[in-house]
Amino acid sequence: MLIGNYLKLAFRHLLKSRETSIINLGGLIVGFTCAMLIFLFAKNQLSFDDWNTQKDNIYRVLTIDEALGVSSNLVGITMPAIGPAMKTELSQVKETTRISYSGRNLVEYNDVPLYTENCAYVENSIFNVFDLELLAGNKETVLLNPNTAVLTESFAKKVFGVEDPMGKTFEIDNSTNMQVVGIVKDLPTNTHLRFDVLASLVPTEADSSTRQFLSTWRSIAITTYAVLEPGASEEATEADMEALIRKNDVGENFSVTLQPLSDVHLSSTGILFDNFNFEKTDLNYVYTLLMVGLFVILIATFNFMNLSTARSANRAKEVGMRKVLGAYKPQLVVQFLSEAILLCTIAMLVSLLAVGLLSSYLDFGIPDNLLVYLLSDASTVVGILGITLGIGVLAGFYPAFFLSGFQALKVLRGNFKTGKSGVWLRRLLVIIQFTASVTMIIGTVVVGRQLNYIKSIDKGFSEEQVITLSLSDQTVQQKAEAMKNELLQQRGVLSAAYSSSMPGRGFGRRGIRPEGSDPDDVWIVSVMSVNEDYFPLMGMEIVKGRNYSKDFPADEQQSLIINEAAAAALGWDEPVGKKIGYGPAERTVVGVVKNFHFASMRHKIEPIIIAFNPNPTSTLSVKIDASQTKEVLASMESMWKTMLPAHPYEYTFFDEEFGRQYESDEEFAGLIQNFTWLSIFIACLGLFGLSTFTAEQKVKEIGIRKVLGASVQGIVFLLSQEFLKLVVVACLIAVPIAWYSMDGWLEGFAYRIELKWWFFVAAASAAVLISVLTVSYQSIKAAIRNPAGSLRTE
Structure with a gap:
């Protein structure tokens, strides 16, 4: 019966303070939902292969x-x-x-x-x-x-x-x-x-x-x-x-x-020849997202604590009256804790519903409904209950003991004043919130810039409008030359070429014996083979010597082309004409191709040797006119089905295939960006609530200042300056934290951006601007209010 009374009073208070309750509920719902989604993603990633008993x-x-x-x-x-x-x-x-x-x-x-x-x-x-x-x-x-x-x-x-x-x-x-x-x-x-x-x-x-x-x-x-x-x-x-x-x-x-x-799955991004481990990701990504989830839930919790602490002074007379009527301190503590826990419980239930509804829109590699997956683990359910109770107790603890300690006589006589401890607690919580938010904004900027950089960097080839066909077996290869020749007669087909592989797919390695090298040295390099049309089709530049040509019949057995990295590794300023032991015989370097990225940007460009093979190998690449894509694809399909009716027709746009190696990075960037802006939203929601409370507390002060001639701009600045100072302090704390974190993240890339000063200035400016807009609404609203209304209540 006693618990029922506590809950009844808690509901009444939530309904009475609708604006505060809505802000608290909104922040907690968004925070809980984000945290659970991040947890689900991380849990799935960390569970890879743990279904094996050994x-x-x-x-x-x-x-x-x-x-x-x-x-x-x-x-x-x-x-x-x-x-x-x-x-x-x-x-x-x-x-x-x-x-x-x-x-x-x-x-x-x-x-x-x-x-x-x-x-x-x-x-x-x-x-x-x-x-x-x-x-x-x-x-x-x-x-x-x-x-x-x-x-x-x-x-x-x-x-x-x-x-x-x-x-x-x-x-x-x-x-x-x-x-x-x-x-x-x-x-x-x-x-x-x-x-x-x-x-x-x-x-x-x-x-x-x-x-x-x-x-x-x-x-x-x-x-x-x-x-x-x-x-x-x-x-x-x-x-x-x-x-x-x-x-x-x-x-x-x-x-x-x-x-x-x-x-x-989690620690193989630096490994080559990683057969069938296609969906590998970086453990640091998972830990970073978990940290983001922690930030989001803390921001939501601090909002709750901040508003609960700020609003506590408004309930001083209520506490004083209840003490006069015989309420004991433990009863008051339980009452205020009950209100906080009830609000957290409502927020958690709505968040769980949101997770279930979002399941059909999110692909975390989890076959079940996300809510079912979340609640299928007993330890997770216990964790959810613990978090709900813990945040409720944490958010309600200070107001409960602060309010329950009021002296009833002073409160009812009007001598009650809020203590400095509550003010400093609120300031500290705002600083922590915006430190986390600014750190996340900087991280979002850096991750986005790095991904754009590795996409836009000169790869050494042109991947646009290249279609690849797999020459999967001997039967297909026997028909490939006739198919290539017929394709070249089609309108919209610019060129066609053979190769043993393509950038991004991985190349083989083999030992070589470079001219002039120490006999005890062991040289192993990546290798591939192409026909004479491959370099022009891919837009690869021969920077020294010449390309392969059918005018040189000996190229197939006697010649090689190397990349600039191979020439540099071998110490050859003039590599054309040099000899390389390749297989059972020596071959002559006839050309040097400009460096091109044939692996992920996490790897440096290694030496590669490209041999000449005029015959069909594993891949036929076709360069097409973008304006004729639809017609070319239809012609290719018709031709394939005519020549190779027993083989399914399949093709790949090379730019899409090459881009898939960044899927893990892009997924990480997308998650970071989305949850960052949600964390900003939660922090601003709390700032909005605090600015509303501050404006209400100073309503008479504002009225007097206006009567004495204060301008609207001056009053807005008066109400906003405290919050802006806190946000600026948060920015100063966030910058070194973000620099250290993102510099460590960038070390995983062989080709990376430099951390520019403006990344940090832009992120801090964005946080300040957002906080100004958030606080200004309530400040302007208070500043333009007719002072007569506020002073009449005195």
């Missing part, structure tokens, strides 16, 4: 390449032979498995062709490492035989429809018949693993090349995972792995290390 003991084997010519030293692949050797020779290694990522492959069943998105050749031990749930098949033996495959549940339906796929055979890449021996449940979305077909990594008796590949220590070419025994030392295992590769005569430039499974 997650704490699973590691990925990485290779460190210290060869000359390599600046991005850490790669996600390693020697094919190291996995089995680790299991056999290292007692602390419980299990290993190898995965050879194949990517897009043509699959055909009953003459119906389609592409896999992520095909991988794997060992059967993958089921002993990861918790892959087989819906059909025996995980102990399912992939022990060659030419067998396990399909995901969704891909099996895509290929076989309603038919039972078990035991059926499909053709892959027009060359190999694969028998379906198992169906695996679709993987959860929070995993770095991506596949729809798991093909057996077991060679046939006639396949000596694959058998040799799997046993070699001489190449870096396969993804390997290891499960350590519980309690095994990671450092000791790495030392034993190092001894293992030295025993097998692996080059001194290579070493190996272990990466915990929990780091694969």
